[in-house]
Amino acid sequence: NIMKVYKEIGSGFKKMPLVGHTYLLLGNDEDRMKGFQMIGNDAIKRGGMSCYWHGNRLFVVSVDPVELDVILKNCLEKDDLMKFSRILTGNGSIFAPVNIWHRRRKLLNPHFGTKNQNNFMKTFIKQSAVLVDNLRKEADNGTFSVWDYLTAYTLDSVCEATLGVQMNSQAHSNLEFLRSFDVCSSLGAARICQPWLHSDIIYHRLQRYKTYQKNTEYVLDFVKQIVQSKRRQVENEPDSKTQCDKQIPTSDNGMKTVLELLILNKTFNDVELQEEAFVMIIAGTDTSAIGISFTLLMLARYPDVQEKVYQEIQELFGDSERPPEVEDIHRLLYLDAVIKEAMRLYPPAPVIIRKVERETKLPSGLILPRDIGILIPIWSVNRNPKYWGDDADVFRPERFLDGTKRHPTAFMTFSQGPRACLGFKFAMNSAKAALASILRHYRIKPPSELTSMSPGQYPPIRVKFALMTRDVDNFRIQLESRS
Numbered sequence: 001n002i003m004k005v006y007k008e009i010g011s012g013f014k015k016m017p018l019v020g021h022t023y024l025l026l027g028n029d030e031d032r033m034k035g036f037q038m039i040g041n042d043a044i045k046r047g048g049m050s051c052y053w054h055g056n057r058l059f060v061v062s063v064d065p066v067e068l069d070v071i072l073k074n075c076l077e078k079d080d081l082m083k084f085s086r087i088l089t090g091n092g093s094i095f096a097p098v099n100i101w102h103r104r105r106k107l108l109n110p111h112f113g114t115k116n117q118n119n120f121m122k123t124f125i126k127q128s129a130v131l132v133d134n135l136r137k138e139a140d141n142g143t144f145s146v147w148d149y150l151t152a153y154t155l156d157s158v159c160e161a162t163l164g165v166q167m168n169s170q171a172h173s174n175l176e177f178l179r180s181f182d183v184c185s186s187l188g189a190a191r192i193c194q195p196w197l198h199s200d201i202i203y204h205r206l207q208r209y210k211t212y213q214k215n216t217e218y219v220l221d222f223v224k225q226i227v228q229s230k231r232r233q234v235e236n237e238p239d240s241k242t243q244c245d246k247q248i249p250t251s252d253n254g255m256k257t258v259l260e261l262l263i264l265n266k267t268f269n270d271v272e273l274q275e276e277a278f279v280m281i282i283a284g285t286d287t288s289a290i291g292i293s294f295t296l297l298m299l300a301r302y303p304d305v306q307e308k309v310y311q312e313i314q315e316l317f318g319d320s321e322r323p324p325e326v327e328d329i330h331r332l333l334y335l336d337a338v339i340k341e342a343m344r345l346y347p348p349a350p351v352i353i354r355k356v357e358r359e360t361k362l363p364s365g366l367i368l369p370r371d372i373g374i375l376i377p378i379w380s381v382n383r384n385p386k387y388w389g390d391d392a393d394v395f396r397p398e399r400f401l402d403g404t405k406r407h408p409t410a411f412m413t414f415s416q417g418p419r420a421c422l423g424f425k426f427a428m429n430s431a432k433a434a435l436a437s438i439l440r441h442y443r444i445k446p447p448s449e450l451t452s453m454s455p456g457q458y459p460p461i462r463v464k465f466a467l468m469t470r471d472v473d474n475f476r477i478q479l480e481s482r483s
């Protein structure tokens, strides 16, 4: 049946003995990203679907929202390749097998509902003020990478809002955890893409395994400490607010942080708590920082768009120094469209993979047999001209405001279906709060080497694949003080 699918859909690339199409992903992280873009483009060219052989395993590649809707509703299992990510996340909900995922998702869902978003927003507003303060030393001071500032902002926000823990990494530039996680992501991505590294017998002999192991131990131990101290606090002082909790806003409906909720549920052991805490941190920190960083790059490259966002902010605040309120952030509709457009073109998660557990019939009539893999190049779905038009590759935030009716799955940045991103609203609000604060105080400019060029001459942004989408140049910009 699998060969029948291959014959029916086909591929624009030559299949090589043993390695299949994996030669497309050879090289460094930037080459791998180009490989995924080529695989996605092939599916666009072939009308929405193509095939990709990962060694001897066949993946159907889909960039068509109509087919994806059915796939994402019916194929909830993550592909076996994600077992390499499970070394870090264990059975944490993001890569967990469906039977484990289902119960955990049900428990987590209410915490990310609309009611609790306003509480999260208070955290974002508070952390954004620290971010703007920290950026002061870079303003009017030439080109710099904004990456560390933003990961510290998103790490502090995620840990405070979902775990009830004050990390203070913005204050102390304590980013060891994120550096180690970066190493694990990059090595993990390389291993997933290269089937000859899948065997433990081979991999464990390589020097890079020792590096991977050292960094894995560090990040897992870090999360273990957080969970253990939070468990002690919750269990020993059930009625009093703990040191960590003191500054955490509690909602009118008495909602707890995710970690407290799981501890009080009492059916989670320490390992399971660590898995979910870890998922919150890794699912929420780099992804959000990447989304904000690419938006900043776009604002630097498109001064007209930046001016429009600034005018929207000015309409709310004028020249007053008043701190933003939750309602202010909700009113920033143009900024909302700008962030979505930046994350359409540069989705933080460029690819996801699923596995077919039960034979599934697609709207096109194609039958996906059991055990076949599904590769969803989000990058290419978001740029599919059939759904986004001939200017699909152009940054044009107005497309999210002009009332055009579009298939909801055409925008895949946060995925769709029962396993879509749990933190979609969380991430959007966090990005809006941070960007509104930054733009209120600073003008964003491109790095110095671009300032002599007109925007039309800027070279394309170079991207790489480290499980997530990253800028090869590490998000360099300049800031100019507004006052």
Ligand code: HEM
Pocket (backbone or CB within 6 Å): 093, 094, 095, 101, 105, 158, 162, 279, 280, 283, 284, 285, 287, 288, 291, 347, 348, 349, 352, 413, 414, 415, 416, 418, 419, 420, 421, 422, 423, 424, 426, 427
């Ligand atoms: C710009 C920021 C973000 C992007 C682009 C993003 C994107 C994604 C994507 C593509 C998935 C995979 C969905 C799938 O397999 O179909 C996912 C899953 C997930 N995300 Fe996000 N995410 C972001 C931020 C966040 C934040 C802030 C949190 C939590 C605080 C979060 C929590 C999760 C969780 C728990 C899952 C697993 C869902 C499940 O399997 O049920 N994400 N996200």
